Amino acid sequence: MELEIAKKIIEQRIRGHDTFVNRANKAECYYKKQNDILSEAKKELDKESTIRTADNRVPSNFYKLLVNQKAAYMFSQPPLFDTGDDEGSKKVLDVLGDSYAKNCKSLCVKASHAGIAWLHYWIDQKGSFQYGVLDSRQVIPVWTSDLNRELSAVLRIYSEVDEKTGDEYILYEYWTDQECQAFRQKADLSIEEGLQSYYRFPVWAGGSLSDYSDTFKHDFGSVPFIPFLNNDETESDLTDIKELIDSYDKVYSGFVNDLEDIQEIILTVTNYGGEAESLGELWNEIKQKKIIQLESEGADDRSGVSTLAIEIPVEAREKLLQMTRKSIFEQGQGIDPDPQNFGNSSGVALSYLYSLLELKAGMVETEFRLSFAKFVRAICQFLGIQADTITQTWTRTSVSNDTELADIAAQSKDVISDETIVKNHPWVDNPTKELERLKAQRSEQMPEFDSIPKAAEVNGDDPLNGEDHGPKEQ
Helix, strand or coil, X not given: CCHXXXXXXXXXXXXXXXXXXXXXXXXXXXXXXXXXHHCCCCCCCCCCCCCCCCCCCCCCCHHHHHHHHHHHHHHCCCCEEECCCHHHHHHHHHHHCCCHHHHHHHHXXXXXXXXXXXXXXXXXXXXXXXXXXXCHHHEEEEECCCCCCCEEEEEEEEEEECCCCCCEEEEEEXXXXXXXXXXXXXXXXXXXXXXXXXXXXEEEECCEEEEEECEEECCCCCCCEEEEECCCCCCCCCCCCHHHHHHHXXXXXXXXXXXXXXXXXXXXXXXXXCCCCCHHHHHHHHHHHCCCCECCCCCCCCCEEEECCCCCCHHHHHHHHHHXXXXXXXXXXXXXXXXXXCCCCCHHHHHHHCHHHHHHHHHHHHHHHHHHHHXXXXXXXXXXXXXXXXXXXXXXXXXXXXXXXXXXXXXXXXXXXXXXXXXXXXXXXXXXXXXXXXXXXXXXXXXXXXXXXXHHHCCCECCCCCCECCCCCC
């Protein structure tokens, strides 16, 4: 790609990307408990007033709770893949590595923030398959215009500091199904002024480094980026609940301010006759002298000092906070961890409690299944495995009534197989090992059954009646 063409393409692709970045930044701020209430302008305090001085900002952390609920519910036990061949499935699992579960949760969290998460894969210098989760704000996708809406290219943008000069650069990587071309510009220059080809990819010849190139060719046959959509509209989880969270923060913080303000004694002084010229000086005089000088104008004069009590509408605020909290978990499709919602709930009640979270998780799973299938096929292509159909097994992690499940397992004895009972028992993590332990335990407890000779092993003689039922010699 020529430099002038690259300038036009990059300028076109980054147009409007700031809106996406701002939305993702806002969601990440709420995830880190940096809600909007902390950035609001502080109110100007009246130096003459001693009543309204508190200005507490108390942000809530509902958004992080809801996102973590979804990530833990879906990916505490990450999806398992079956390529149709046991040896091939084992090789895929080896490529996924120890960080697979962590990457799954990272994909879920980033998709919740930005509406979409991105996984990038490549082949390292040792010839090993590698993959990683990118910051969604770095990726600008280029989609095809047909109904399938396939990924045709990716423009990745990120910053880097040149270790030799200390200058900050903005890097651009344009990935297609055949190659990647790199460009960069100084951070203080525009694209038109500062964009230039960036020779960053090493060129190897005879096992040694010979040169650097601005173009890297890969053999995947597709763009090595996989999108993981949060939903069909690529909306953030914050979209539906931001206003509710802001409302909760304002009411709660205002409540805290009122409680702090009324802790001070408020005095009402009538016909003050001292030398203080302001309320501040009067308050200092009261503290120092412990005496207030008043002027009396006769028998009907009401001169004096009294205290003023402020009543806070506690019941109304509690009701509003309760309603807002309920709406946050309803609109956010999560589970309110309030203990009164659980108690000694049965399995049916717990299932109902998880209904909204399951609905949200099911929508995410629909999108993620397509992406994981593409990812596993890319691994199979690298390994040379023929995988026509990829079976995915998803497991949810939730609170359950172990007593009820254990009773069901006990009552299912002789109705279904022991293997099925063991697999569904709440205390069993590894059904295969548990079945082996159960078999060994039974053989130790009842060894006498193993020593009883079988009828067929007694030369045709029935050990019960002594009659010979074997074949007769002619």
